[in-house]
Amino acid sequence: MDFLAEAKKIEPEIIRTRRALHQHPELSYHEVWTSKFVSDRLEALGIHVRRGVGGNGVVGTLKGGVDGKVVALRADMDALPITEAADVGFRSKIDGVMHACGHDTHMAMLLGAAEILARAQAELHGTVKFLFQPAEEHGGRGGALPMIEDGAMLDPKVDYVFGLHIDGDRKAGEFGVRGGPVMAAPDTFKIRIEGRGGHGSAPHKTIDPVYIAANVILGLQGISSRMMDPVRPFVITVGSVHAGTKENIIPDYAELEGTIRTLDEATRKSAKRKVAGVVGGLCRSFGGSAHVEFEADAYPVTVNDPKTTERAVKVLQRIRGTRVKRMEPILGGEDFSRFLQKSPGTFYFLGAANPAKGCVYPNHSSKFKADEDVLKYGAASLAMLAFEFGSQGTPR
Ligand SMILES: [Zn+2]
Ligand SMILES: [Zn+2]
Known part of the structure; x- marks a missing residue:
């Protein structure tokens, strides 16, 4: 079966779907319209749909005509709190x-794959599960975990799971793949530095939390340069600093917020310990005290199964008009990681940058614009992965 040819046949529909979804973006945990949209589409294709899975999640199940493995394909559904400034004729209709x-x-490509697979149902081995996930951008519990807790990866139990992300920094039509860790654990922290406030003219009678905070910000960078193994990626950023109300008042406390990014659990644990140690030590040395808190339930490292990834590469290499490139890890976070903790699989990228069409802005930019010509490749790739991995180990 020529999946790319099938995808090309429905390309205008995939693009129409994408534009309809683009005009109705919804924030994390508010994907009500979107969830109904994808559910209705799946049902129209004759796919069994379970709505309200772990919140606004949707699970479609398509049983093939031949026995085989269970393959899950995932798309996330939420949007971002950004006012669109992209130069497109189908701008967001929702303010901000x-x-x-x-x-x-992602949703448009997965719905395209669903249509292709539904038409090929008789020849399809095994079962395909379509996971439409809410709240990926939220962090913390996100959307994957509630879906997993609500049984999305069971009944039937998923053997392989695949997720695709569009990439505004990658050339249109280029797939990015990597076995092993591909995205980071994004651990956010809050630090409250307690001092003792007073008059700005008499710092010796106070414990100045602003001065301590300045030392803490510098000290934290010493963790990456002096205390962590330099061949294991580790980034620490303080992105928010709050203290004081007026120039001549030394405040009682200062608050910092930031994030650390790591690619393996051992580095992650040791980094968190060192952050707490350095902050506590610096604060004490200036007479203050500190409270360091890491967000509970942060996303784990996204780890692609190397063997599954290599098999997936062979599938992707068959798609005419595309290239497959090995990629370096990205230090962003993804809660697709949680599906990968349940079943082997791979999270891969599809480039959508095309300077000739003005598609030059990265994901999360207010001007982000994807080259829609690549959507057919994404839809074909998802359908092919489901088809190929469904028949793994099954005599043909
Ligand atoms: Zn994002
Ligand atoms: Zn994303």
């Missing part, structure tokens, strides 16, 4: 909300 991460393209 935009599909700037391209999750609209």
Whole structure:
């Protein structure tokens, strides 16, 4: 079966779907319209649909005509709190909300794959599960975990899971793949530094939390340069600093917020310990005290199964008009990681950058614009992965 030819046949529909979704973006945990949209589409294709899975999640199940493995394909559904500034004729109709991460393209490509697979049902081995996930951008519990807790990966139990992300930094038509860790654990932290406030003219009678905060910000960078193994990626960023109300008042406390990114659990644990240690030590040395808190339930490292990834590469290499490129890890976070903790699979990328069409802005930019010509490749790739992995180990 020529999946790319099938995808080309429905290309105008995939693009129409994408634009409809693009105009109705919804924030994490509010994907009500979107969830109904994809559910109705799946049902129209004759696919069994379970709505309200772990919140606004949707699970479609398509049983093939021949026995085989269970393959799950995932698309995320939420948008970002950004006012769209992209030069497109189908701009967001919701003020201050935009599909700037391209999750609209993910849904359109997965619905395209669903249509192709539904038509090939008789020849399809095994079962395909279509996972439409809410709240990927939220962090913390996100959307994958509630869906898993609500049984999305069971009944039937998923053997392989695949997820595709559109990439505004990658050339249109280029797939990015990597076995092993591909995205980071994004751990956010809050630090509250307690001092003792007073008059700005008499710092010796106070414990100045602003001065301590300045030392803490510098000290934290010393963790990456002096305390962590330099061949294991580790990034720490303080992105928010709050203290004080007026120039001549030394405040009682200062608050910092930031994030650390790591690619393996051992580095992650040791980094968190060192952050707490350095902050506590610096604060004490200046007479203050600190409270360091890491967000519970942060996304784990996204780890692609190397063997599954290599098999997937062979499938992707058959798609005419595309290239498959090995990629370096990205230090963003993804809660597709949680599906990968349940079943082997791979999270891969599809480039949508095309300077000739003005598609030059990265994901999360207010001007993010994807080259829609690549959507057919994404739809074909998802359908092919489901088809090929469904028949793994099954005599033909
Ligand atoms: Zn995003
Ligand atoms: Zn995303």
